[in-house]
Amino acid sequence: MAKFEMDTEFVRKLAQILHETDLGEIELAEGDRRIRVARPAVTVAAPAAMAAAAPPPAAAATAAAPASGDVAKHPGAVTSPMVGTAYLAPEPGKPAFVSIGDKVAAGQTLLIIEAMKTFNPIKAPKAGTVAQILVDNAQPVEFGEPLMIVE
Template sequence: MASTPSKPGIDPKLIRQLADILNDTELTEIEVAQGELHIRVARELPAPVYTQAAPVAAAPAPVAAASAPPAAVSAAAPAGDAVPAAAKAANAVNSPMVGTVYLRPDPSADNFVKPGQSVKEGDTILLIEAMKTFNPITAPRAGKIGELLVGDAQPVEYGEPLFTLI
């Protein structure tokens, strides 16, 4: 009975349920607060490079397996786009979380940045709202915004490219 009074608000079943929610929804973290009790459960997912590489590698396989002539036609079209896509992927800054993107600080304001604009390391590029918290996504290094790859109020997944920094 001595251990029950020392931890009156912690319910192991609740923590297990939160962990199950993370697995079922592929969220990276979840927080619950009830009165003075505050529980945060988080997990680390594989590197975004793996997440991006899987769909790109998987898409051509079914086309090539379907029939030889369409595969040749399909292979010719992506070959022309392969260099820009590879350059875009190399310069892309990916989402560190699941949430909703906002390109401006409030609905009446201008976007944080525009394509072609120079930024310094740490400048806010956009916000991602996750669990009613606005998380600033900043420039990881100095450069120019090449392209905004997401739209305002667009939902994003973990590892999804947000913008390019050249």
């Protein structure tokens, strides 16, 4: 059996790609060699427990939101980068990441999306104020669907 030699610089580059793209993991294979680099998943209670939790007060404001077609064109629209289930709080019984009217910094977590048992943080693309929350807690979301408006 041949000795597996680790290219630590290559692993560092993969880790940097994870950070830059906000992916959860990268796996590469070449012949019988395989490397997988993964970021720790956000620890969150089971989705069934989240659905049973009372929605945060901000969720009530989503009913007044305009149709998603209009909102998707808004310059402050934060859209879903994946298909999954959106959660507005880190776990049941905890406060929401953000509420309408909150000031947010660029890179601040706005919500999480569970996709294939991995919880992915959705971060503010810019600093601003949360003007609208367009999804409810534990709501299924589609790729490109508007989630929030940050102005």
